Amino acid sequence: MAMVTWEFSADAAEGSSREAFIGKLYELAKDHEDLVFICTDSSPDGGMQDKFRKAYPDRMLDVGIMEQHAASMAAGVALTGKNVFCQAFGPFLATRAVEQVYIDGAYNDSPVTYIGTHSGVTAAAGATHAAIMDIAYMRAMPNMTIIAPADADQICKIMEAALSYPHPIYVRCARGVEPLVYKDTDYVYEIGKSITVHEGTDITLIGTGSTVYHCVRAAEMLAEDGISARVIDMHTVKPLDETAILKAASMYCRNRFTRHRTGWLTCHGSRCRINHSSRCLTKKSRFSNIIVRYFGGTQDCSKYHNQISQCS
């Protein structure tokens, strides 16, 4: 479990994971000739995808509005040994094309890195454009690794780690601009190993994706009340860093354990609850189970109230 010291600050810088990942791919493509990029009607003129296409026209294909085809085709390319990154809107990649991702990516164990944008309600584009079931679907698939970057800098580290990863990955990416969690990006990132963003002795908050920032802010508020909160960035939802959770659950004297969910459907949090927290909780009955409920990764969730109502 990596450790990063996070200093509280209300003035976090911002970044777009959706922009950052393609910028990173563009950078990586220079030294990795086997890097291939597939997207689905998401390469407007002048954008980063367009820049990628112009620089590497043979290694990028915008297949158009064909998420199913993109997901399968990416698997076909990956099975020839190439490093394939396949981007689509999360709800369409992880629900419309879920069988293609499952059969051709996961079941075939094709090492494709699928990037689903519009995680949670970060798109604010209506219920159809909210990836709210993606983690639940992906988590049930064999061989599939699920990662949600905490911020735009972390997704760049994920892209690097994905290059040598031998199995399919689903990267859950926010649509818009999100606060940067890490001021110092010089930390070691490893798939499957959570990061303790902030140490605490009374309570642990676990976030994934853009909700990590909110955990940090919550810890900041708790500090004002004299409560010392540890914050864990559980960027990899599957395989889950069980060691970190069990360690956090067992080391406090006051034994409070907090669960943090990324959406109102049971996703990451449900796994914690069912498989891990419950184990911890039953071990020590004094645990107080506090649920922090968040709906996405934006600073002001209230403006998405309408969308949340639609989805619910």
Added chain:
Amino acid sequence: MTHEKKEVIRDLMMKAAQARHDLIELTYVSGYSHLGGPLSACDAATALYHHFMRFNKDMLQDPCRDRFILSKGHNGDIIYCILAELGLYPLQELLDEYKQFKGRWGEHPNRQHNPGFEISSGSLGHGLPIAAGMAWAGRMDKSDYRVFCLVGDGELQEGSNWEAIMNAGHNQFGNLIAIVDQNKCQGTRLVADTCVSENMKERWEAFGWNVIDVADGNDMVQVYEALEMIPPRGVLHAKPTCILLHTIKGCGIDFMEDGQAKWHAGGIGDDKREYCHQSVDKKRDSYLKKLDEMWGDE
């Protein structure tokens, strides 16, 4: 046609008949298997594996190998038999393990357990887009391998095929060859009774494919000649090729050649086993005799 080609065709017919014999045994031993589609696709698959594809049983991971993508995964059993004949494993191992607990071979192929398979398949409509991806990768590498994808005519009801057909036609994957086993029957009914199936040639052509229409896809001469017409190796920017094989579901076992869907899958018991073998031999001998008459006494 040269003497050598005639000999190759005769040999392929013998091998196709052997694959059918093996399939009969596999079905007899296991009690139940897919039959109709495997028998209709048998001749094209035999021609590919035994002659047209760059395939070396000792170099299954050769980057330059031709890829055979079995999109109609329920035809895995006939491919298992062909690969056994090619020497990837003893036929007896297949007979012993097919559909057995902890056996390597199931009713639908798994690439991690079944030697010689490029993909795990079963759910329909997945092979063509995967094959398109491999064809694109071959073009990126400027490699001259070909990608063959076997699909069924009932399978073409899956919309994902048409995404792949559109995309491959648009991107001109000249190294991609789709082979459609048009046996006119699907799982439970006739294709024509289920969904409009006319003008298949025009449909593929409309999406930018070159179509080779084969009147009898169970006639090894016609299959051979069609496979000779695909673009030369190394043609990477050209229309992809679709070979439309008009086949007979259950071809080779006369009572299954009734044009109905009921022999999609089933069992062969003691009462039918010997008759099925005799039927395969009878058909093979009849074809060979026809060739002798056509080509003269050489």
